[in-house]
Amino acid sequence: MRTIKQWYQDLNLQSKFTLVLLVIVAIPAIAIIFFFYGNAYDMVVSYTIRQEQDRSAQTAPLIEESLQKILDVSTEISSLDFYQTLFKNAITDSFSDLAESEDAADFSDLIRQLTQDTPVTNVKIYMEVPKEASADVDAFLNSDHLKDTFLSLEQAKGTYWYGIFRGTRAAQLFCPSFYLGAQEKKAYGDQAYITHASVIYDSGTYDAYIAVYYSGYDFNQILSENLTLDGSVSYIMNERNNLVSASSDSLAGIYWLDYDKIMESYMSSNSYVEQEILGKTVYVGFYRIRQPGWFMVTVLPSQPLITQSNILVLQFLAIYIAVLALAFFLASTLSKSITGRISSVISQMRTVRHGPPVPMDSPDAHDEIGDLIDTYNYMTRKMNQLMEKQAQAAEDLRIAEFNSLQAQINPHFLYNTMDMINWMAHQGRTSEVCNAVQSLSRFYKLTLSRKKGISTIAKEEEHVSIYVHLQNMRYHDSISFISDIPDELMEYQIPKLTLQPVVENAVLHGILETPTKSGTIVLTGWMEDKDVVLLISDDGVGIAPDKLPVILSGEGTSVSGGTNIAIYNTHRRLQVLYGDQYGLSYSSKLGSGTEVQIRFPAKKDGISEEQINTETK
Structure with a gap:
């Protein structure tokens, strides 16, 4: 107590006024903070889930819109005359004659135009080569008009998507990145929409695949913008339980949910559901991407929500401190009329440690402090005169x-x-x-x-x-x-x-x-x-x-x-x-x-x- 008493006595007047005000205001404020903290977490969870629901409701249509643009490109390709000639009717002319036709040139030009103002990065058509017309088809594939679009089906063999088509006889397939071959991802695009077609030639039917390539980066960007909470993740899975895109591949792997489980358990709910994943509490929401049959899954971990609730409490505390600072300011203003001018004289005199003394402005009041300022200014002038003489x-x-x-x-x-x-x-x-x-x-x-x-x-x-x-x-x-x-x-x-x-x-x-x-x-x-x-x-x-x-x-x-x-x-x-x-x-x-x-x-x-x-x- 003696130490505290001595410390209080050594404080300046302004500090004594503010300290008394601090004690009066701080005690009830602490009680309010403890009460508020108990309800902060529930408030943050409710607010964040509602915010993510709103964002997800806006994000899913954006993804569907991007997919629709890709489907439109594929549909437009299939409506071209050259496409109809090649894949809808039996081929009666030689392949080399088709390659030199006016329709082939128009087809090549239209393919280039379709990749300019759309998400599509490239279009490739893989054709099976009939053995009896291999030389003719090689000339077709290497012609000036078509060599940038048509490829031999041999180049697609060994890719995951080709195996799926061969195993399921599917007519169309949205391919995530790992379905594609390394050369495809490097040269054409890291995702693709592929449709099956057939070439009828000499009473035989041969496979062809029209691959519309696009970048998965756009989907990743849309998913990343969907999130507002640190540590959360949004990802898209297809009907084969494969990852299509994710805001973070590593977090998607940690919080992965099975496609069938989503279909069975969550089809009736359009809200976030609390789940335990790897011993951690998370809140899971999902949206159906109707066109390919995908699901967009958003996972919110509880720990960042706890952090946000703590931040909310700290923000409340910061507001309170700001109010408290205002009270301090008012108390300081009252005491500063007495102590402020003394402090300014002391501060001005301390500048002598770093350079020549500088006189102060003449005081408005001529009380004891005003006399002190006048005396300091007189001393400053004398010292400067001596320094000038020394410099001379x-x-x-x-x-x-x-x-x-x-x-x-x-x-x-x-x-x-x-x-x-x-x-x-x-x-x-x-x-x-x-x-x-x-x-x-x-x-x-x-x-x-x-x-x-x-x-x-x-x-x-x-x-x-x-x-x-x-x-x-x-x-x-x-x-x-x-x-x-x-x-x-x-x-x-x-x-x-x-x-x-x-x-x-x-x-x-x-x-x-x-x-x-x-x-x-x-x-x-x-x-x-x-x-x-x-x-x-x-x-x-x-x-x-x-x-x-x-x-x-x-x-x-x-x-x-x-x-x-x-x-x-x-x-x-x-x-x-x-x-x-x-x-x-x-x-x-x-x-x-x-x-x-x-x-x-x-x-x-x-x-x-x-x-x-x-x-x-």
């Missing part, structure tokens, strides 16, 4: 790092270039010094042409061309520089001094380290998704495998022992500007050369390639 400080730090990294690159290149000019001046090569100073002037004009640290690929390509020219002045044109960048890439943006440190590294630590101190540098590029990829390759001495992993870390050294600060700074600048997925990547084979890929997003004048494509469209 981070951005300032990023820009400062970028400027610092770029500043480290410029003195590095200037030192190397001035050293070259100094060397030429010592040699007394005045004209070449003049040329070098002019090239250096153009070089720095490109470097300092804009206040921002962003240039274009075209200007960077010119930049490194001047650099190689300056180096060739020093090293007697020992370096070949080939630029093969597609024209459509030239206007894309690239940070200044991105290519020059890589080319400088290729010259000083790649080509000039070879025995001949000569080599080739190739610059090319392409688009890859929404990125630009530039490739700088040389045929210098390459880089040892143990140095490749640390070359972009800022801690490695070059082949000649110098630092890789310029390369590291270039790589770091690209990552600071665009993200860690961009920058430089090295691949090299010692003694064969080095390749450097430079990846950065495709942008023109501050607009990304994706935006350019969208605007173009």
Whole structure:
């Protein structure tokens, strides 16, 4: 009791109101449910049987209608002139002459038409071949007009339906699936209506069978639509106590009833009868399919009916719960005027765990809760101001790092270039010094042409061309520089001094380290998704495998022992500007050369390639 008391005290006000209402309403409702449950099963059985009776009364005529269409096709075939000539009168002409007659052509065309808008899938006529006219009959069976309809009776021998005709001398027979041969079911249809006919020829009488094939799937579909209860089954049996069609073959086998028992016990009843089958209680109803003498049997197991009664009880319970929920809603509405706004403040404050705080709407009421909301909004504004200041400080730090990294690159290149000019001046090569100073002037004009640290690929390509020219002045044109960048890439943006440190590294630590101190540098590029990829390759001495992993870390050294600060700074600048997925990547084979890929997003004048494509469209 103490535990229950403490639990109740810890509940919020809204829960306390609804709990009291639950106790008041639930006790009488439980008594009603127990009373209702005792009568639910009888109600479900009565309702389901009445529903199935109505459906069966509609289903049986549908089956009879489908059978009548099949009988009509058979009757229409037997009324054709060619049929009358072949099976009603003695044949005086040769079979081959009959096959070439105009009636044969019309007969073949009409057979095809009869299978188009009816349940009939095919029509075949099986004829016994007289021995004395076997060659003539073979020509008849293989003629152009009749070969698709007429077959030798030899192809039917061995089927169950042929045995029935031979044993009973029946005139007609509706054949379920297992009466037919495998070839018939595969090629013509899985059920058939077959009639017997005779061919009179040369004072002899020979058997013929007209088979009108159709699909049993239509019957199965009609029977399946007849059912509303899970686990129930409808099936059709013929007068030979064989299964014709079923909504479920397996359930039909379980709930199979003997034809004679139906005839003896249930002919006087048109209602469902309770039966015990395999120790289970079922409700059985039947309808007579008059034309072939079939029975349609519907079996309703009791277990699904019990399940339905339980579902009915649950539905009643669900309705009651819905009413109870409405009562809860009314009670909650009363208490929510007090607790609702407090809960909204708590919920809004919890969002701080997943992101920046968001202010609430200004309160309509200025009571204690309104003052709480105003205080929360003031706190939110202050926190957002502090976060904006922090973000601005981070951005300032990023820009400062970028400027610092770029500043480290410029003195590095200037030192190397001035050293070259100094060397030429010592040699007394005045004209070449003049040329070098002019090239250096153009070089720095490109470097300092804009206040921002962003240039274009075209200007960077010119930049490194001047650099190689300056180096060739020093090293007697020992370096070949080939630029093969597609024209459509030239206007894309690239940070200044991105290519020059890589080319400088290729010259000083790649080509000039070879025995001949000569080599080739190739610059090319392409688009890859929404990125630009530039490739700088040389045929210098390459880089040892143990140095490749640390070359972009800022801690490695070059082949000649110098630092890789310029390369590291270039790589770091690209990552600071665009993200860690961009920058430089090295691949090299010692003694064969080095390749450097430079990846950065495709942008023109501050607009990304994706935006350019969208605007173009």
